[in-house]
Amino acid sequence: MKRSIILTLALISILVFSSFAATLVMTAGAVGREYVVLQQQIKVFEAQNPGIKVVLMPMPNSSTDRYNLYVTYLSAGMPQPDILMLDVIWPPAFANFLVNLNPYFSKDDLNDFFQGAVNADTYNGKLVAAPWFIDAGLLYYRKDLLKKYGFEPPKTWAELIHEAQVISAKEGIKGFVWQGASYEGLTCDFMEYVHSYGGAILNEKGQVVSDSAMVKKSLQTMVDMIYKYKISPVGVTTYMEEGTRHIFQNGDAVFMRNWPYAWPLLNGKDSKVAGKVGVEPLPEGTGFANVRHSATLGGWQLGINKNSEHVKDAVKLIKFLLSPEQEAYKAIHAGQNPSRLSVYNNPAVIKANPFYKSLWSVFQNAEPRPKSPIYPQISRILFTNVNKALTKQLTVDQAVANITSQLKDLLGQ
Amino acid sequence: MRSRTTDPLHRTDPIYAAIFVIPTLAVIAFIAFWPLGQTFYNSLFKFALMYPQNKIFVGLSNYGRLLQDSRFLNDLWNTIRFSIWSVGLETLLGMFVALMLNRKFKLRGLVRAAVLIPWAIPTVVSSQMWRWMYNDNYGIVNNILLSLHIVKNPVVWLAFPSTSMPAIISVDIWKTTPFMILLILAGLQMIPGELYEAARIDGANAWQRFWSITFPLIRPTLGIALIFRTLDAMRVFDIVYVMTKGAANTETISVYNQWTLFTKGFIAPYFGYGSSMSVMIFLIISIFAFFYVKTMKIKLD
Numbered sequence: 251m252k253r254s255i256i257l258t259l260a261l262i263s264i265l266v267f268s269s270f271a272a273t274l275v276m277t278a279g280a281v282g283r284e285y286v287v288l289q290q291q292i293k294v295f296e297a298q299n300p301g302i303k304v305v306l307m308p309m310p311n312s313s314t315d316r317y318n319l320y321v322t323y324l325s326a327g328m329p330q331p332d333i334l335m336l337d338v339i340w341p342p343a344f345a346n347f348l349v350n351l352n353p354y355f356s357k358d359d360l361n362d363f364f365q366g367a368v369n370a371d372t373y374n375g376k377l378v379a380a381p382w383f384i385d386a387g388l389l390y391y392r393k394d395l396l397k398k399y400g401f402e403p404p405k406t407w408a409e410l411i412h413e414a415q416v417i418s419a420k421e422g423i424k425g426f427v428w429q430g431a432s433y434e435g436l437t438c439d440f441m442e443y444v445h446s447y448g449g450a451i452l453n454e455k456g457q458v459v460s461d462s463a464m465v466k467k468s469l470q471t472m473v474d475m476i477y478k479y480k481i482s483p484v485g486v487t488t489y490m491e492e493g494t495r496h497i498f499q500n501g502d503a504v505f506m507r508n509w510p511y512a513w514p515l516l517n518g519k520d521s522k523v524a525g526k527v528g529v530e531p532l533p534e535g536t537g538f539a540n541v542r543h544s545a546t547l548g549g550w551q552l553g554i555n556k557n558s559e560h561v562k563d564a565v566k567l568i569k570f571l572l573s574p575e576q577e578a579y580k581a582i583h584a585g586q587n588p589s590r591l592s593v594y595n596n597p598a599v600i601k602a603n604p605f606y607k608s609l610w611s612v613f614q615n616a617e618p619r620p621k622s623p624i625y626p627q628i629s630r631i632l633f634t635n636v637n638k639a640l641t642k643q644l645t646v647d648q649a650v651a652n653i654t655s656q657l658k659d660l661l662g663q
Numbered sequence: 664m665r666s667r668t669t670d671p672l673h674r675t676d677p678i679y680a681a682i683f684v685i686p687t688l689a690v691i692a693f694i695a696f697w698p699l700g701q702t703f704y705n706s707l708f709k710f711a712l713m714y715p716q717n718k719i720f721v722g723l724s725n726y727g728r729l730l731q732d733s734r735f736l737n738d739l740w741n742t743i744r745f746s747i748w749s750v751g752l753e754t755l756l757g758m759f760v761a762l763m764l765n766r767k768f769k770l771r772g773l774v775r776a777a778v779l780i781p782w783a784i785p786t787v788v789s790s791q792m793w794r795w796m797y798n799d800n801y802g803i804v805n806n807i808l809l810s811l812h813i814v815k816n817p818v819v820w821l822a823f824p825s826t827s828m829p830a831i832i833s834v835d836i837w838k839t840t841p842f843m844i845l846l847i848l849a850g851l852q853m854i855p856g857e858l859y860e861a862a863r864i865d866g867a868n869a870w871q872r873f874w875s876i877t878f879p880l881i882r883p884t885l886g887i888a889l890i891f892r893t894l895d896a897m898r899v900f901d902i903v904y905v906m907t908k909g910a911a912n913t914e915t916i917s918v919y920n921q922w923t924l925f926t927k928g929f930i931a932p933y934f935g936y937g938s939s940m941s942v943m944i945f946l947i948i949s950i951f952a953f954f955y956v957k958t959m960k961i962k963l964d
Contacts, residue, residue: 314908318925325712325929343930346713432910485799487822488910497800626926637910641822 272563273303276333277316279550280308281491282511287584295570302563311492313337313434317626320344324555332558333567336551337434338370338385341378342623348378349554354565355380362590370618371551378553380568381589383580385548386616387442388609390498390506390516393528395421403530407446407471410505410533414481417504425481427494428507430472432637435490437619437629438546439507440636442532443468445617448540451632451657452620458663461654464538469639469646471535476640487640499523507532509548513603514585529605531612547616549589581606587613624660631656699945706939711932712924719932725939734919735940739947742915744828746896749835753892754885756836757843762877764844765851775848782841790905793834797821797906824912831902831913838902839895843888850884851877886959890952897948916944 278288285308292304309316317340323331324347336344355377360368367381389410391403395417404410414425429435444451449464475482486494491508498506499515501522506512517524531543552571554564570576574596577588582602593599600607620628631653639649657663706725710718729735764775781789796803797820805817820830854877862872900917903909909918920940928934 314926318921321712321925321929432908483799483817484819484822485817488799488819488907493798502800623930627931630922630926634910641824641911643824643912 272301272560273305274332274560274563274567275305275307275330276567277309277320277331277335278306279311279335281311282515282584284511284580284584284586287580290583291571291576291579294576295567298570299563299566302560302566304567307331309335312490314626317343327557329555329557329559332555332560332564334379334553334555335382336379336553338367338547338549338551339434339619339621339625339629341371341551341553342373342621343625344553345373345376345378345623347556349556349558349561349564350376350378351380351554351565351568352377354569362592364589364591364613366547366616366618367549367551367589370547370621371553379551380553380572382550382552382571383577383586384589384613384616385509385511385550385587386545386609386613387438387507387532387548388510388545388605388612389530389532390508390512391528391530392417392504392523392526394526395504396528403528404505404533406536407443407533408536411475411479411481414504415479418481421504423501424483424497424503425479426475426505426507427482427489427497427503428486429490429494430482430486430637430640431488431490431493432633433490434629434633436633436636438548440468440472440632441546441617441619442507442544443471443535445544446532446542447471447535448538448542451653452628456620456622456661458654458657458661460657461650464535465653466646466650467535467537469636469649472636473639473646477642487637510587510603510605511585513605514583529609531609543612545612545616547618549587627660628657631660699942702938702941705935706942708935709932710934712929712934714932717932718935721935725936726943728936729939729943734914735916737912738914738916738919741828741913742897742899742917745832745835745899745915746893748829748832749839750889750892750896752832752836753840753843754889756840757847757888758885760840761844761847761851764848778844779841781838782845784838786838786901787905789838790834790902793830793837794821794906797830821907822911827907827911827913831906834902834906835896835899839892843892846884846888846891847881850881853884854880882959886955889959890955893951893955894948897951898944916940916947920944 278285285306288306292306296302296304309319316335316337320334320336320340323334324344334344334348341348360377363381364384367384368377371377371379371381389403396403396413399413399417399420401413401417404413410426417423418425429439441451444465447464447468449460449462449468451458451460451465453459476484476486489497491512494503494506494508495512495515497503498508498512499521513527513529515521516527532545534543535541552568554561554568558564571580572589574588574590574593577590577593578596578599580586581588581593581599585603587603587606588594588599594606594610606613619625622628635644635649635652635656638644639646644652707720707722708718709721709725760778764771764778768774784792795801797805799805799817799819802817804820805814808814809817818826821827858876858880859872862876867875898917899915900921903913903915903918904921907913909915909922920937923933923937923940928937
């Protein structure tokens, strides 16, 4: 309700402001604290650049919904929004509608960014967006409860299941919450299990290799967490990020898989678990070669609409938001990981987010999702079939067979 | 005829008539027929929204493919199930409540206004509200069921096909029954009271009075209400999109259509296919409307 009011006001102000010269319209997320923090940053920017006004357009929380909105804006050839906040998986799809940023970033400058994110933003040799913040899947756990029962943070899925079973039975709370609803987030979670067991969905040549024992074991592990070990409530099959955070922050779960944005919120004043939370890499699988701790690479990029009438001012704003000072401010206040490597040396940033240092390798080695203009279709095949297995509409074998045949069909293999 | 044309007050002047009617027709053509025609035109091609220059004419083959698309057929069945249950129950409940509200009692005006509240809330808002009410941890629905010992463990309403469709249908019933009440009540108020008096004198009981007087006289109103509701139900999008996004076998044809046009048809050559789906939805709804008009004997002129 509140968001729709903000959106309406934003649209009205766009109409009002667009009569003046340099008004930049920028889409923005509103998960956790990011929107409030961005508003503060924009105030600073406007004070430094008196000629430029910035209007923020809050976007829906679900990445899939944002994608649909962008399709509407861009295919209509509108000059606004000028600046688009893009999910790490979208640059190939929107490449034709975005300004090439190569001329605005020097080689040296680009080298300071996470290379995985820069690769994701480069399509057909053009830098169509610039990395704004990095995301990687993390395991949040209750330090106090693990200590109480004499456990170490789990290294494997089997350990996690065991610890969650023991603690949740004694404490009467849930064991492990994660994102199991039928949407993009489930693809991220699923890919982490697949990689952790050393499996893959597409190989380096883009061939479908999902029909493997590793993929089946991954899906079986997810299903068993709900029905066999009962450490995850059946409700995870309907949860997105915020649904899981509410449960964990309320002290109702031992473990949670989530992105870094949850950290400052979990330690905020209104949190029941402030100071009791630890962060570790997600567990690895067992029983296969190549098992590893895997985190899906997430994160958001800033791109400029090709039809924008204020490309120069838009570049100014992007450069401002990607400056080391502003990335540090964002990391401290919104918990969003800087996309610049040098910001991780800033002591204030590390003090606010101690796990940035201990989990440096997790962010550095976060694994990308397939890079393709038709990624949304690939992802849909994954998350609908996985969700069907999680809700027992399909068996694990049927779901994996469906994924394989539907992907082969889609990719013409 | 001749006397009419000579009388300046009653003269029918086809030119003036045309001048006054043309703006209306133009507006209707612009807002209704033009988009429909454009959609039909798009449905004859294979192209992606991103590359409108690469249009390949494929004739009616998109429609042929549609009828072999198992996802479309499955979603069509979901839509029909949704429509039959929601419209059926809304009509029965609406009739029942309207008959009660038609009697005279204290605070009738207030109750009548209060009944409309669910209908006045935007669907997206009420869907989101109900999604929270169905939540397995903090939702009030499970809270009540658990405290009354009707269920032992919280029910995850929106996860499974067996519960998610009924959950969505009940939200629609909660939301749109007021609309039915409103329309039926309007029909009831047009029935003259003398008819009931006469029937009473003739010794007709309440049941006979309902079937011989009330029902035949509100039938046209009911028919209009059914057309409105069925058309709405057949293209249901917002409730499903907000509550499940089509998971747990709740996807309706409009949700699938949205996905085909936006997510898929933006970059892959499926925009024409999505358009053919839109035209198909229009045709299916027209069939329903035609059926109602015929069976309810509604005069449209």
